Amino acid sequence: MVQDRHPEMNGAESLVRTLIACGVDTCFSNPGTSEMHFVAALDRVPGMRSVLALFEGVATGAADGYWRMAGKPACTLLHLGPGLGNGLSNLHNAKKAGSGIVNIVGEHAETHRQLDAPLMSDIEGIARPVSQWVHRSETAAAVGADAARAVQTARTAPGQVATLILPSDTAWTTGGRVAGPLTPPEPPVPDQDLVDQAAALLRGGEALLLLGSGALTAENLETAGRIAAATGCALMSEWSNARLERGAGRVAVDKVPYPIDAAIEVLARFRRIVLVGARAPIGFFAYPGKPAVLTRPDAEILPLADASDDVTAALGALRDAVGAHASAVVNGLRPEADVSGPLEPGGIAAVLAQEIPEGGIVVDESITTGRAFFPATHGARPHTWLNNCGGSIGYGLPVAVGAAVACPGRKVLALIGDGSAMYTVQALWTMAREGLSVITVIFANRSYRILRGELDNVGAGNPGPRALDMLSLDRPHLDWVQMARSMGVEAARVEDCAALARAIRNGMDADGPTLIEAVM
Amino acid sequence: MVQDRHPEMNGAESLVRTLIACGVDTCFSNPGTSEMHFVAALDRVPGMRSVLALFEGVATGAADGYWRMAGKPACTLLHLGPGLGNGLSNLHNAKKAGSGIVNIVGEHAETHRQLDAPLMSDIEGIARPVSQWVHRSETAAAVGADAARAVQTARTAPGQVATLILPSDTAWTTGGRVAGPLTPPEPPVPDQDLVDQAAALLRGGEALLLLGSGALTAENLETAGRIAAATGCALMSEWSNARLERGAGRVAVDKVPYPIDAAIEVLARFRRIVLVGARAPIGFFAYPGKPAVLTRPDAEILPLADASDDVTAALGALRDAVGAHASAVVNGLRPEADVSGPLEPGGIAAVLAQEIPEGGIVVDESITTGRAFFPATHGARPHTWLNNCGGSIGYGLPVAVGAAVACPGRKVLALIGDGSAMYTVQALWTMAREGLSVITVIFANRSYRILRGELDNVGAGNPGPRALDMLSLDRPHLDWVQMARSMGVEAARVEDCAALARAIRNGMDADGPTLIEAVM
Structure with a gap:
């Protein structure tokens, strides 16, 4: 045209x-x-x-x-x-x-x-x-x-x-x-036959409705919650989601865990799995002697709608098919609490549960430190959670830039491992230049910590000093306060949970970006 | 095997x-x-x-x-x-x-x-x-x-x-x-016929022997210098060279300039051009209304040997064909001088001419600031000069890491524009970790200065504020001293030539890497 x-x-x-x-x-x-x-x-x-x-x-x-x-x-x-x-x-x-x-x-x-x-x-x-x-x-x-x-x-x-x-x-x-603009094609809607099969599967017991992609909006989660209330099925999301609405007043979904043994254990409960916007669970990597497909061998898996289909229509049709008139179960607001103690994953998670603001956007590239964050923050104020879906680290700081540009009225909380942050550290300068409302928390464990576990998982044996040296970032350690300031971002270093909470609140009051180095 | x-x-x-x-x-x-x-x-x-x-x-x-x-x-x-x-x-x-x-x-x-x-x-x-x-x-x-x-x-x-x-x-x-190891194929040697044609061309007047790649070792430059002495031809190198040996006691070669108008002017002197390890000169970019081929239309260009040929054998054969028994003209050592004054390209070039150490390795990604460096440093102590041959900025700091690892007994002087340095700034950490003998000088003009000229060259007209904003790095400015220290590299800021010279000498005495922010 x-x-x-x-x-x-x-x-x-x-x-x-x-x-x-x-x-x-x-x-x-x-x-x-x-x-x-x-x-x-x-x-x-x-x-x-x-x-x-x-x-x-x-x-x-x-x-x-x-x-x-x-x-x-x-x-x-x-x-x-x-x-x-x-x-x-x-x-x-x-x-x-x-x-x-x-x-x-x-x-x-x-x-x-x-x-x-x-x-x-x-x-x-x-x-x-x-x-x-x-x-x-x-x-x-x-x-x-x-x-x-x-x-x-x-x-x-x-x-x-x-x-x-x-x-x-x-x-x-x-x-x-x-x-002028061209209209994109309408996403396909699943056949009623497939919807009926999915409904029957979810009513069969030991059932899971696995959600991903567009199924994770607040409205679609509400629909999924009604389906769960009507059928008794469990709700989960993929381990990594492009965008998930969550927090108090929203339907809770747990994620399939990243560590392969934990994922296999969680998924062993389910004989019947319906996929909406999600793919069948597989391991992130292959490991010798461990399965690549994480569901039990006898699991019946029905892909009702994939990410390119109309997942909203698919969930609506499924709700109608199961006759879901009951209310969905939603998260309560967590009680107020002061969190203190050393910076370890559980304490940090408790701080986040308190400090995530209403409408906050959490960009999660916290890798090992962050595995405890998700369950602990179901009852935080309503917020949006973004994960890395491609597995190439260095996604978090740039995605935080884009989210803040898209939503000038909302606070972005970027939770980033120190190893990940270094790939695209130049993002801090753009945050300063544009005055973006981003609070970056760097979890400074001074290592590629995840790879310590992965060395075991792939059966690479007891690492010696030369192997460990390739996973270590402490020689020299990175000074994140100077790094941030060098690019015009104000920064603070914290070493316990109370100081982390204070620093996040300071960031909420700031006009532009701030960075917090959380020394683990 | x-x-x-x-x-x-x-x-x-x-x-x-x-x-x-x-x-x-x-x-x-x-x-x-x-x-x-x-x-x-x-x-x-x-x-x-x-x-x-x-x-x-x-x-x-x-x-x-x-x-x-x-x-x-x-x-x-x-x-x-x-x-x-x-x-x-x-x-x-x-x-x-x-x-x-x-x-x-x-x-x-x-x-x-x-x-x-x-x-x-x-x-x-x-x-x-x-x-x-x-x-x-x-x-x-x-x-x-x-x-x-x-x-x-x-x-x-x-x-x-x-x-x-x-x-x-x-x-x-x-x-x-x-x-076990496999032997790579022998590089081809040019036919004697081609060598004789090249010799005749160089003897014809208005002639240039254009050198690149492996022709730029000290020994091959010596051979080229003898050929020039015998034939009266000029010697030049491509505008960008992977590795060039130069300084006092070595045969001087100028480079074909990067700015297209200057390159055309320099090359207009030559009707006969022999290429050894070099390619025929073309513009780095296409510009509307300007030629892409930089030599004059009537120039006769003979490719004697390209980079994949045996350029040492080619130069030796050419020397024999022209009967080059005269000595090559080599650079004298520049006189000692104290350099003072503000940090502008000419003054910085004079500092470099004094301070490049014997056996120093200069990694040059100084872009606009550095165009004055080359002619001024012909008489510096004997050293090696490395350029970016692919044009993608962010090459300098990593190449300095590799050069320092390869040559632990030699000092590396990395001359880097601030825009270029940011692409691969993480290299500073590896320099610190490995204790590499690298002195990095950041030319902080706080802009993509080269693009100001390129806007004109491509005929994009008088830039407005929004266009200029895309070429400017001063909002906020980068603090290179904090940047370097955040990754464990000691650093200093200098604002005049005398301070730059002192800071380079301090870097020469240091055991590990140092960084100098030269505020332009």
Whole structure:
């Protein structure tokens, strides 16, 4: 649908205008020479907020967090193949989370690609493993329509990564045409037969309704809670969720645990499992002598709706099929309590249960320290919880940036292991630059603690000093207070639970970002 | 060539033993669960130095710097597709520089890949754009021979990126076999006919011998200097060189300038150009209305030897063909001088000319600030100069790590723009951990200064405030002293040339790494 044509408008300007016309009004940027026409167009076209990142992994992770909280895509602006490469691991995470993102990747002019210039690379090849859609705009006249298709793809359920390659001559040549929005396809609704089978399964006893993706909104959880009340089935979510609404007044769901032995034990209770927005539980890694499929061998598993289906309709149909008129059981508000004592996972969890604010957004990359947080915070004030769905660490600080940009009225609490935080530590600067309401808590155990357990799990035996050295971050230790301040973020170091609670409350009162180093 | 077979040895251990047997004794690592058997093998097998990085771009850039200075490959240890992705841009730079690297990328077990686990991705697809060779070891018995081929590929002239994918079941299964080294193919030597044509061209007047890659060793420069003395041709190098030996007592070569107008002007002098280890000069980017090929239209260009040929033999044959018996002209030692005044490019260049130590290794990612450095330092003490050949910034600090690991007896001087330094700032921690002799100078102009010029070059017009905001790093400014100290590196801030000179001398006396923030 071509809305507008300006012979004097260049391709870059038609791109910016099309993105805005399609509802994309936020760009997480790390531009270079080949993107200068896009950057210049920002001054001629009102309506695009451009947020600068000092590293592309911050930009792509921020676009992921933005989608999760805004429910619409942002774009990224990346510098040729290497810039896309720097953003690759957080695009991997976003793709696994079902987040919609439009990547704009600058490229050499056609005449220059033949010369194999230093920055020349196979951009399509780099993009394809982390994108559902990759396209190169070869003419200024085409770029508007291409961008509209990119946004349509990004908005296709559950959300997809669309990468549009923009050669610099396409950007600077005139003849750009602005395109209007294209409607994404409707997500499929499950057949009534399948719904009836699922209802029968849940009524059969030893049953689990396993939820993921769009099934975890407050409204869908309420529906799931009614189904559970009517059938006696248990409710759980996948171990990692792109976005989960929880806290007091909401339906509680536990997660399938990450440690493989615990997951197998929990899932052994269930002979009948219905999947809505979730996948059948598998181990995060393969371990010698342990199963990859975590459910019991005789479990009957019915996929009612996957993440790309209409999970709201699926849950509604299931509720109707089981005749769920009873109320759902919801979490009560936890009693007020003062928490003191040393910083260990249980105490920290108790602090969080007290301090998570109403409407808070928790970005959880706390890895080993955080395994205790989830059960303890069911009764916190109503809040949103975001997990890493792709397993590549370094997702948390960037996602916090994007969530805060998407929701300026809400506080973001980023819970990050020290190892994870270092991958994309440049995100702190963007938080300071944009004055974002993010409280970052760094759990400084000064090691890749999770790998100590994993060495055992994979049967790698008793580690010697050289192996342990590869898992240790204490030589030298990282000074997170200086790290934060070096990028303009105020920071404090805490060594017990009472000080952690005070520091979080101070962060709530601050206008911009703060960081807390919790020394474990 | 199978040397050894241990039925009880697992694939990971056979891999470590094979790498060591093939001369690879240094590993830049950022491991995860799927790499734990390799990590565990480090304790059972002596002889592999494993250097931990907190981000994979540090590991891959360090392997690049190591190759350039050690002349043999290191390996990297990376965690599945996303870990490789984080290392992608510095592998791009390494590939363009002709550096040999062996990447070991962990992967899920075969049974687990079918389940599409969170960290599952198309590793081959991610690897291919930055690797000359990609291979997956499917059995423990094969991994040794595969690793020997990977090292052979890495050592193939001028140096190549070889990526070996190691599924975790291959790593943990017994039956590993250690393989011995394979000889890389001999690099081709140019035909005598071509040598004679090149000799005639250089004798024809208005001639340039353009050098790159392996032509820039001290010995080959000496040969080139004799050729210049005999023929009257000029000597230049490409604008960016993987490794160049220079300073007092060595043959001087200027570089083709980076700014396109300056490059065209310099090259307009030459009607006859012979290439040895170099490529014909092209613009770094395409600019509207400017040529991509920088030489004059009537220039006759003869490629005598490219980077994968035997450039030493090519230069020797050319010397014999022109009958070069005269001595080469070499640089004199610059006179002692005290430098004072404000920190501007010329003054900083004069400081460097004084302070570069004998045998120093200069890693140059100084971008705009550094354009004045090269001509001013021809007469510094003999030293080595490393450039970024792939154009993806964030190469400098990691390459400095690798150069320092390769050459423990030499001082590394890393000259880095503030924008560039932020991409891979985690390298500072590895410098501290390993006690590396690196002096990092950060040129804090608090902007992506180069892009201000590029906005003009691409004709993007007079930038407005929103465009300029995307090129500015001063809101907030980065505090490099706190940044360095947060990772265990001692640091100082300087604001004039005399203070810069003192700080460099202090760094020379220090045992470990230091950082100097040069506020521009």
